[in-house]
Every structure is written in structure tokens, then in C-alpha cells.
Amino acid sequence: xxxxxxxxxxxxxxxxxxxxxxxxxxxxxxFLKIGLEMFCQFGxxxxxxxxxxxxxxxxxxxxxxxxNTVKRTCEMIDKWDVQMLTVHASGGSEMIAAAKKGLADSNxxxxxxxxxxxxGQTELEDExxxxxxxxxxxxxLAKLAYDNGADGVISSALEVPMIKDVTGxxxxxxTPGIRPKSSQVGDQKRVATPSxxxxxxxxGIVVGRPITQAxxxxxxxxxxxxxxx
Ligand code: C5P
Numbered sequence: 001x002x003x004x005x006x007x008x009x010x011x012x013x014x015x016x017x018x019x020x021x022x023x024x025x026x027x028x029x030x031f032l033k034i035g036l037e038m039f040c041q042f043g044x045x046x047x048x049x050x051x052x053x054x055x056x057x058x059x060x061x062x063x064x065x066x067x068n069t070v071k072r073t074c075e076m077i078d079k080w081d082v083q084m085l086t087v088h089a090s091g092g093s094e095m096i097a098a099a100k101k102g103l104a105d106s107n108x109x110x111x112x113x114x115x116x117x118x119x120g121q122t123e124l125e126d127e128x129x130x131x132x133x134x135x136x137x138x139x140x141l142a143k144l145a146y147d148n149g150a151d152g153v154i155s156s157a158l159e160v161p162m163i164k165d166v167t168g169x170x171x172x173x174x175t176p177g178i179r180p181k182s183s184q185v186g187d188q189k190r191v192a193t194p195s196x197x198x199x200x201x202x203x204g205i206v207v208g209r210p211i212t213q214a215x216x217x218x219x220x221x222x223x224x225x226x227x228x229x
Contacts, residue, residue, distance in 0.1 A: 001109070001172075001203070001204075003202075003203055004031040004056070004204045004205075005194075005205055005207060005221065005224055005225050005228055006031045006032070006033050006058050006174070006204055006205065006206045006207070007032050007033065007207060007211050007212070007221065008206050008207065008208030009032050009033060009035075009038055010037060010038070010209075011038060011212070012037075013041075014038075014042050014046060017038070020217055021055075023216070023217045024217070024221070025218070028221075029056075030056070031056040031057075031083070031204075032050060033058040033206055033208075034050070034057060034059055036062070039059070039061060047059065047080060047082065051080070051081055056083045057082040057084075058083060058086075058174075059077065059080075059082045059084065059086070060086050061086060062086050062087065062113050063085075063086070063087040064087065064088040064090070064095075065091070065095070066095070067092075067095045067097070067098035068098065070087060070091065070095050070098050070099050070102065071102040072102065073102065074098075074100075074101075074103050074110075075102045077103070078102060078103050078104070078105050078106045078108060079106075080108075081106065082108055083109060084108065084109045084111055084174070085099075085108050085109070085110060085111065086112070086113055087099045087110065087111075087112055087150075088113050089112035089113060089114050089141035089142070089144055089145045089153065093147070096112060096145055096148040096150055097148045097149055099150075100148070100150065109172065110149070110150045110151050110152075111150065111153060111154055111172065111174060112141065112142070112144075112145035112150045112152075112153050112154070114138045114141040114145075114153050114154070114155055114159075114163075115134060117176075117177060120134070121134050124137060135162060138155065138162075138163070139162050139163060139165075139166045141153075142155070142166060142167055142171075143167060146166075146167040146168070146171050151171070151172055152171050152172025152173060153171070153172070153173060153174070154175070154176065154206075155173050155174075156175060156176075156177050156190040157173075157177065157178070157192035157205075158190050158192060158200065159173075160173040160197075160202050161200060161201060164201055173201065173202055173203050174202070174203060174204040174205075174206060175197050175202040175204070175206065176205075176206035176207075176208075177189070177191045178191065178192060178194055178197055178205045178206065178210070178224075179193065179210060180193055180194060180223065183209075186209060194207075194224050194227040195227050195228070197228070198228055207224055210224065211224065
């Protein structure tokens with residue numbers, strides 16, 4: 001897989017989203033992330049219409065349920081011809097393996113979310129009662145995902161070297177929390193620039209607001225793409 005810049009489409013309405021996409025020349029090889037917010041509003045027809053326009057899709061649904069339910073859901077998504085799908089690694093070994101089985105007939109890559117970036121050390125210990133250092137928990141979940149057939153994980157760029165150490169070089173690390181030097185950090189905490197992410201071994205970056213909120217989205221995308229490449 002060519003290392004993509006994935007644009008996170010976090011729009012409140014589909015018209016705004018289509019207007020945003022119209023800034024890009026037709027031959028731009030765009031990879032788009034559809035998260036829960038847009039998927040809950042517009043569902044599969046929205047995914048299908050973007051696939052029909054030739055865009056690659058990262059469906060970020062972060063599935064987390066009993067293995068049988070996740071497998072059956074993945075069997076459905078398997079027919080949608082999307083490039084990536086997420087599940088929570090904390091759903092356990094059986095659930096991850098079941099998700100992979102559900103995706104057996106397509107090339108959809110299964111990515112596992114390790115620890116949400118919104119959960120810090122305090123929440124890990126006090127709320128989830130997990131007595132591990134955050135980075136040990138992340139590498140533990142990444143290894144669990146690797147051992148049970150996932151193709152990769154979503155992680156901070158800063159975590160990529162330690163994840164590759166416990167998995168393998170081919171195990172994908174797709175990294176959000178990307179901010180070019182000139183842009184606002186906003187609510188992201190552990191950020192990296194596109195070139196830092198590349199140096200740390202990231203296999204693809206997810207970028208939202210620095211592109212979607214820019215005055216010229218195509219220009220911002222090209223700038224980030226150049227730095228990443
Ligand atoms: O606008 P921004 O570049 O911060 O968007 C990043 C995207 O990646 C958002 O869609 C966010 O939900 C997602 N994401 C993240 N951190 C994770 C997992 C997903 O920022 N750990």
C-alpha cells in the first residue's frame with residue numbers, strides 16, 4: 001500500500017462535505033476517513049457515493065462487541081469495497097480474529113484502535129483500573145492485534161517505533177494527531193508534523209482540521225502531502 005495522507009471528513013452535513021471535495025481536481029487520488037458522526041447521519045449510501053467517485057475510504061467505526069456480532073458486521077462491510085476498517089483492540093483476541101474472518105473476501109485492511117488518545121494515564125488507572133503505564137498498555141494491545149490477524153493499528157506517531165518493535169515492519173501504523181508547524185494544535189495532545197511522522201515510521205497519516213478548515217483545502221492538502229512524501 002502506498003503511504004497515504006488520509007483526510008478526516010468530520011463535517012456536520014453532506015453538502016458541506018461535497019463542497020469541500022469539489023476544491024480538489026478530479027485526478028487527485030484522495031483517501032477519505034468517514035467516522036461515526038458522518039456514518040450515523042448518511043450511512044452506507046454516502047460511503048457508496050464516495051467510492052463511486054473513485055475515492056478510497058477508511059471507515060472508522062471502531063467496532064467493539066461480541067465476536068459473532070463483529071464478524072457478521074464485518075461480513076457486511078466486506079462487500080462495500082472500503083480500504084480500511086477499525087475495531088477496538090480492547091475487544092479481545094477472539095473479537096479481533098472474528099473481525100478478520102469477516103473481512104476474508106476483500107482487501108479491506110483491519111486496523112485496531114489501541115488506547116484512545118482522549119484517555120490519559122489517570123483515566124487508565126482510576127477509571128479502567130488498568131495498572132500499566134500507558135505506553136505498555138498500547139504496545140500490549142498492538143501485539144494482541146498483531147497476533148490475532150489485524151493488519152495494523154491506529155496510534156500516535158510518537159508510539160510507532162515501540163509498536164513496530166513488538167510487531168513487525170509490515171504491521172501498519174496509521175497515525176492521526178498530525179499538525180504542520182504552522183497550524184493550530186486544537187484539542188490534540190501528542191502531535192507530530194507530517195515529516196516527523198514519516199521519520200518515526202508511520203505508514204499513513206490522518207489529517208482533519210488543518211485541511212478541512214483551511215481557506216484553500218487543496219493547497220493545504222498539497223502542502224502536507226509534499227512534506228509527508
Ligand atoms: O482534525 P484532526 O486532524 O484532529 O482530526 C483527526 C481525526 O482522527 C479525527 O477524525 C479524530 O476523530 C481521529 N482520531 C484521532 N485520534 C485517535 C483516533 C482517531 O484524532 N486516536
